[in-house]
Ligand SMILES: Nc1ncnc2c1ncn2[C@@H]1O[C@H](COP(=O)(O)OP(=O)(O)OP(=O)(O)O)[C@@H](O)[C@H]1O
């Protein structure tokens with residue numbers, strides 16, 4: 001994999017460089033609540049701009065359905081990037097086509113433009129190679145060189161991640177190089193006990209990862225939206241909690257295999273439940289109760305792990321030599337449901353082992369809940385991406401950067 005240092009050594013002055021970043025940041029009402037993923041790619045953008053490149057930055061944001069949706073515009077991200085760079089950043093109201101060309105054609109060496117959300121175009125995420133390829137051709141027309149630095153999206157076989165680098169000379173940016181360098185340590189000689197904590201809301205994506213982790217980790221702690229499919233597979237009522245019904249047979253098999261392989265699979269023993277999802281905008285107090293995990297009322301939703309589980313998980317993390325954590329334990333964006341995530345973060349801070357936190361929201365949670373980033377071994381910008389890397393999978397966005 002060629003890195004950006006080689007590109008800089010060859011000279012980029014006057015060249016137009018397409019940087020595929022992962023600027024998928026959490027937003028509340030159009031305001032960025034955590035800019036970690038933007039800050040993470042600044043060194044790459046700055047190095048290119050300082051060397052005289054015309055820098056075109058592209059990313060997805062959220063999961064719009066292949067058409068423009070103002071709720072997912074990258075404009076606030078472009079504005080924040082300009083603040084972080086301390087220079088103006090042009091913004092193209094389209095990802096490709098005349099508006100994008102007008103913005104990038106107006107760039108002088110050392111200047112930066114952000115193009116609109118890649119996922120406003122159906123070609124970006126299409127499963128059809130031809131449709132993706134056609135969109136990649138349009139993206140390729142915007143630049144001379146490609147720099148991949150969107151680590152959080154390298155597990156996606158999307159046009160800007162996988163097809164575009166095949167069409168341009170391509171290099172890995174600083175963030176990808178750093179992420180891969182750290183995560184490699186968790187695939188080779190990992191120090192044991194190796195504990196993996198999984199939570200969050202992207203349940204269908206991440207359940208599959210457990211299959212592989214059962215052969216690698218010594219202990220798996222399950223929380224967040226992920227937990228309810230396990231509780232249901234054990235035959236418990238989960239009310240209106242997040243549930244991946246079609247995965248129940250797979251989850252049953254994971255539980256059997258964990259027992260056979262001597263992997264400790266730990267589930268919540270109590271949870272916080274509420275009849276309705278809390279208001280994340282006003283953060284108004286939300287009616288909730290603590291119930292045992294096998295007594296979730298049929299009309300209520302599990303939104304955080306309970307106090308007994310917080311203690312249990314902290315004790316299961318106490319002797320860990322290596323910890324990987326992806327996915328908040330509850331709806332941490334609301335103060336009533338942040339305690340589980342705080343408890344796990346605190347256990348990692350207290351740990352003497354090597355601790356890695358991965359994921360857009362997980363990293364944001366640690367920062368917004370007031371933890372010091374330096375108290376963790378590594379905070380990865382990738383959630384799904386780092387999990388799939390740890391599985392040992394070939395990731396499309398990394399494979400595409402190889403020669
Ligand atoms: N019990 C729950 N019910 C519903 N949502 C939950 C629950 N627990 C956590 N969440 C939500 O999960 C979201 C984060 O999940 P997600 O899987 O996206 O993690 P992540 O760290 O961002 O990883 P990635 O980078 O792969 O997206 C948060 O917005 C949080 O509110």
Ligand SMILES: O=C(O)[C@H](O)COP(=O)(O)O
Nearest residue numbers: 022024152153360383384
């Ligand atoms: O947040 C993430 O994990 C990445 O930005 C990828 O987003 P996605 O899961 O919507 O593809």
